[in-house]
Structure formats: C-alpha cells, structure tokens
C-alpha cells in the first residue's frame with residue numbers, strides 16, 4: 001500500500017498556512033494511504049527552543065493534528081525524537097550527501113539570516129534530516145506545502161545517490177504531493193513573504209487558536225491595495241490574491257467563483273465575510289484542541305503508542321541501510 005509521511009515543527013504559532021497547505025490535506029489522505037504524521041521536534045531545535053515551551057508545543061501540535069481530524073487509531077502520530085531511527089539515518093545520509101547540494105537550499109539562506117557563520121550545523125543539515133524522516137518509512141508520497149518542494153527534490157536525489165553508490169534499490173524515491181487551493185499562503189503584511197510561524201509580526205498570520213476578535217483585527221489590518229474592485233491578479237495584486245485564495249480554500253471553491261461573488265463589492269466586504277468563514281472553520285478546531293490539552297497524559301499516551309508503531313516500520317529500514325553500508 002502507498003504510504004505517506006509528513007510533519008510539522010512544534011515551534012508554536014501554528015497558522016492558517018500550516019492548516020491549508022498541510023494538515024487539512026492529511027485529513028483527506030488518511031482514507032487512502034497508510035499515514036505517518038510526525039511532530040518534528042528535532043527539526044525545531046535547529047534554532048533555540050525553550051525546553052518547557054518545546055514540551056508544551058509538542059503536545060499542542062499533537063492536539064492540533066487530532067482536532068483537525070487526523071485519527072490516531074488509523075494513523076501513526078508521534079514525535080520524531082522518540083524514534084532514534086531518524087537521527088541515525090540522518091547521520092548515515094549526511095555521510096553521502098555532497099555539501100554542494102546543501103549550499104543550494106534557499107530555506108537555509110532565509111532562516112540563517114545575515115550572519116550565516118553563526119547558524120547551527122543542524123540548521124544547515126536540516127534537509128538531510130528531512131530526507132531521513134521520509135526515507136526511514138520508505139514513504140511513497142509526501143504531502144507538503146510549496147515551500148518544501150526543494151527539500152523534497154533533495155530527498156529524491158539523496159535516495160537515488162544511495163541506491164547508485166551501493167548498486168541496490170534500497171530507498172524508494174518519494175513523490176511530492178502539493179495539494180489544494182492554498183499551497184502557499186502568504187503573510188498578511190507582505191504579499192511576497194510566506195505566512196510563517198517565525199514571522200516577528202503576529203499580524204502576519206492567522207493562528208489556529210486565534211479567537212474571533214483577533215482574526216477580525218488581523219484581517220482588518222491585512223495589507224491590500226487602493227484599487228477598487230475585487231480581481232484575482234497574483235502578479236499585480238499579490239495581497240488581494242492571497243486573501244482570495246485563502247477564502248477559496250476555506251470555502252471549498254475556486255478563486256474565480258470568489259471573484260464572481262464580490263466583483264463590485266468593496267474589499268472590506270470580502271474581509272468581513274472571510275472573518276466569518278475563518279471563525280467557522282478554525283473555531284471548532286481550536287475548541288477541540290483546548291479540550292485535548294486539558295488531559296496532557298492522554299496526549300503523551302497517544303504519542304508513545306505512535307512511537308512504538310513508528311519504530312516497527314523505521315527500525316528495519318535503518319537496519320537494511322546499515323547492512324548495505326557494511327555497518
């Protein structure tokens with residue numbers, strides 16, 4: 001059976017981009033794929049994380065997966081650091097990944113900031129850990145947002161190189177799945193930047209746990225332009241186009257349909273209706289998250305059980321890789 005692997009970082013501020021670009025699609029996919037969904041805490045620590053916050057955010061992200069509709073009985077839900085196969089395979093793959101390939105990764109350049117020499121080695125090697133995450137499960141498909149496309153291509157390159165070096169088809173090449181009407185949700189403050197957990201401005205994103213007033217405020221302040229009318233022109237009107245895409249994705253319609261409905265309306269009308277729509281879709285998730293978070297021991301049990309199931313898949317794969325290498 002085809003198997004999907006995907007994950008998100010427990011770095012807090014889970015936002016609409018994570019939901020529309022990733023988690024919401026996983027909910028649909030769990031019906032047709034054997035599904036492994038990870039809380040990638042080892043990725044999170046490539047930049048500084050407060051230990052107490054990390055524990056809380058790991059539980060919170062688990063709660064978000066479940067609240068969004070991922071079934072922990074049918075799917076494997078676990079945190080990455082609980083399964084040592086990830087770090088072991090990452091090291092093995094580090095040893096056969098040319099530095100030149102990593103130097104081409106645009107996300108590192110963005111995340112490392114101006115003083116690249118001070119970025120951690122882990123941040124630099126992040127894409128190899130991601131390759132290990134996927135390959136440890138011999139995942140056939142990887143549902144991600146567009147921002148992860150380059151990392152997925154690298155994963156395929158690493159798998160292919162491994163197979164070629166050892167003249168053996170050990171690691172299958174995974175296919176990216178970039179799904180939905182909002183595969184790249186942009187910042188509400190700047191239509192050229194993606195909506196991100198790490199954006200210093202809270203007004204740049206809508207968080208899954210935002211209440212109605214907060215969502216209303218953020219959308220009211222969301223940047224648009226001074227042109228009258230509602231048109232979908234991603235190049236010329238990126239901020240307006242972003243809000244139309246978000247609208248379409250939340251409402252299960254196309255951008256054309258949204259534009260047709262509001263053609264002559266002032267854009268504030270779109271913002272008001274989008275507020276209602278976001279509250280309608282996110283509100284129940286936030287509420288269910290709160291309910292789940294009231295019982296952290298139960299969340300920990302779900303993660304422990306998931307880790308057992310994850311090990312049962314990943315450990316034999318790492319054993320096969322070790323044996324292939326001669327270890």
Ligand code: ADP
Nearest residue numbers: 008009017018021022144145183184185195197
């Ligand atoms: P972030 O990039 O916000 O730190 P993660 O790295 O944890 O979030 O990503 C979790 C998932 O959410 C990935 O599949 C990623 O592609 C997706 N994702 C993140 N940001 C966006 C966005 N702005 N639009 C669409 N998908 C996104």
Ligand code: NA
Nearest residue numbers: 009145147148
């Ligand atoms: Na990301």
